[in-house]
Amino acid sequence: MDRREKIKLGHILNKISPKDLLGAELQESKLIYSVIGFIPACDMADNALLISNLGYLLAQKGLNTCIVDLKVFGPNLYHFLDVAPGKKAKGLISLLKSDKVDFREEITATKYERLYLLAPSPHDLMEEYLDFEFEQLERVVNTLKGMFDIILLDIPNNPPLEFCLGAMKCSHIGFFTLAERLEALSNMVRMLDFAASVGISTAKFTSVVLMNLQDLKYDYKGLGEYGFNIAAAIPLVKAAYAASLEGKLYVKDNALVNKYFMKEVRRLADILGNQ
Numbered sequence: 578m579d580r581r582e583k584i585k586l587g588h589i590l591n592k593i594s595p596k597d598l599l600g601a602e603l604q605e606s607k608l609i610y611s612v613i614g615f616i617p618a619c620d621m622a623d624n625a626l627l628i629s630n631l632g633y634l635l636a637q638k639g640l641n642t643c644i645v646d647l648k649v650f651g652p653n654l655y656h657f658l659d660v661a662p663g664k665k666a667k668g669l670i671s672l673l674k675s676d677k678v679d680f681r682e683e684i685t686a687t688k689y690e691r692l693y694l695l696a697p698s699p700h701d702l703m704e705e706y707l708d709f710e711f712e713q714l715e716r717v718v719n720t721l722k723g724m725f726d727i728i729l730l731d732i733p734n735n736p737p738l739e740f741c742l743g744a745m746k747c748s749h750i751g752f753f754t755l756a757e758r759l760e761a762l763s764n765m766v767r768m769l770d771f772a773a774s775v776g777i778s779t780a781k782f783t784s785v786v787l788m789n790l791q792d793l794k795y796d797y798k799g800l801g802e803y804g805f806n807i808a809a810a811i812p813l814v815k816a817a818y819a820a821s822l823e824g825k826l827y828v829k830d831n832a833l834v835n836k837y838f839m840k841e842v843r844r845l846a847d848i849l850g851n852q
Contacts, residue, residue, distance in 0.1 A: 608640075609852045611722055614730040614748030615786070616741075618764045621756035622788045624731045626821055627811070627842070629657040630828045632729055634846035636691040640726040643684065645669070645718075646696035647740045648733045649706040655696050658687045659824035663698035670697055670705060673713045680720065689829070695721070706740070714743040727849065734764070736771050745772055750849075751782035752808060757795040766803060786845065789813040808848065809841040 615624050628644055636642045646654040649669070655662050663685070671678050672695070685694045695717075697706070721728050732744040745751060753768075755761035769779040785800060787810040800807065814835045817827040825831075828839060 608727055610749035611726065612718060612728045612730065612747055612749045613849060614732050614744050614751040616732045616751065616753055616768070616782070617734050618753045618755040619758040619761040621758065622754040624754055625654050625657045626817060627754060627786065627788065628729050628731050629654060630826055630842055631846055632692055633689055633826050633829055634843060635727055635850050636689055638846065638850040639691070640850055641691050642727050642729065643693045643695060643721055643725040644729045644731065645721070646694070646731050647744050648731060649697045649740055650703050650733070652697045652699055654694060654731060656824055657821050658694055660685050660687055660694060662700070663696060665698050665700040668696050668698050670701055672717050673709055676716060680724065693725070709739050711739055711743040711746060714740065715747055718747040734768070736768060742772060742775060742777060745782065746777050748781060751784070753782065753785045754788050755785055756789045757791065757793045762799055762803060765805065784808040787811060809845045811841045812837050814838045
């Protein structure tokens with residue numbers, strides 16, 4: 578992070594040094610539900626595409642937004658937001674290991690105003706993430722709550738991993754993202770049953786975001802029968818994926834955007850940003 582980025586980040590996050598936090602009162606978000614989790618229920622439900630574009634729209638509403646990539650075995654949001662990947666042992670893992678680390682050194686400012694990223698480094702060894710506990714993730718998320726208006730968690734669908742269940746526990750609102758795949762509904766039910774068995778509230782994860790819709794005869798009625806409600810339905814748009822391959826945000830950098838894609842993502846941004 579260069580000096581210019583540090584100044585910009587420090588201007589907004591002026592109370593995030595652990596030393597400064599001692600005896601200081603954190604400024605809470607004005608939103609009722611500021612920690613939002615997203616879990617993919619099946620293949621072809623691309624969280625990174627959704628979260629990166631949604632985060633930009635929330636930032637455009639004047640909300641200081643932090644996206645947290647919890648896919649510790651395969652982070653990819655840095656590419657979607659066109660920022661350099663973190664160095665080994667920097668970023669998320671550094672904050673998890675110690676409560677003495679200055680958050681300003683580990684959070685990346687994107688090129689979009691009020692939009693920031695906290696992510697693991699793709700150079701970290703997988704085994705380094707196997708011994709963390711819920712409490713360490715909760716500490717990081719609780720600190721972020723005092724720094725940002727809204728936090729978007731990209732949660733891996735890996736129930737035995739603390740970063741999955743721990744993130745579900747920390748979330749105020751949760752969304753399953755799913756494509757028109759046969760196994761999506763059963764995967765969600767099994768995930769919620771497992772979370773409930775270890776004492777995690779599952780009522781907050783009853784909303785779904787349908788991704789990559791291709792006008793198939795999918796059993797949407799079954800979602801309602803199991804208590805799930807559809808928050809947004811986003812069509813498959815090849816240009817959105819083409820933009821992501823170039824590190825661009827579809828809703829920002831494309832001159833022509835699919836009106837249905839834009840409508841649904843904006844609706845989701847309004848739900849989260851106008852609480």
